[in-house]
Amino acid sequence: MNVFLWIVQALLALMFAMAGVMKSTQPKEKLAEKLPWVADFSTGTVRFIGIVEFAAALGLILPAATGIAPVLTPVAATGLAVVMVLAIVVHARRKEPSAIGFNTVLLILAVLVAWGRFGPYSF
DSSP: OHHHHHHHHHHHHHHHHHHHHHHHHSOHHHHHHHOGGGGGSOHHHHHHHHHHHHHHHHHHHHHHHHOSSTTHHHHHHHHHHHHHHHHHHHHHHTTOHHHHHHHHHHHHHHHHHHHHHHTTTOO
16 A cells, blocks of 8 residues: 555656646746636736645655655645645636546545555555
């Protein structure tokens, strides 16, 4: 189970790191082409979401890998779960079922990591 959790952590970290860099560095107009929800938020909010996602991606890997404050790994997973719940709400309001499905999968994976690392498979 420990190896499985590491794989899930790595996948989540990769996805959120890429999304975070994209949201925090690209112009809002360019993001709106791929992510229509961006039009509903200010540039600062989109950048903040990107920074949060990137920081959480680092938090999924670095604390556990270095042994420095490994409790931050499940905290990062919990934070990503909260971000995904908020994303599901946004996409539900915009009536975007495919985005809701994708966010639900990420939510389940983040909750799995939080449960495993806070609980029976902690560091």
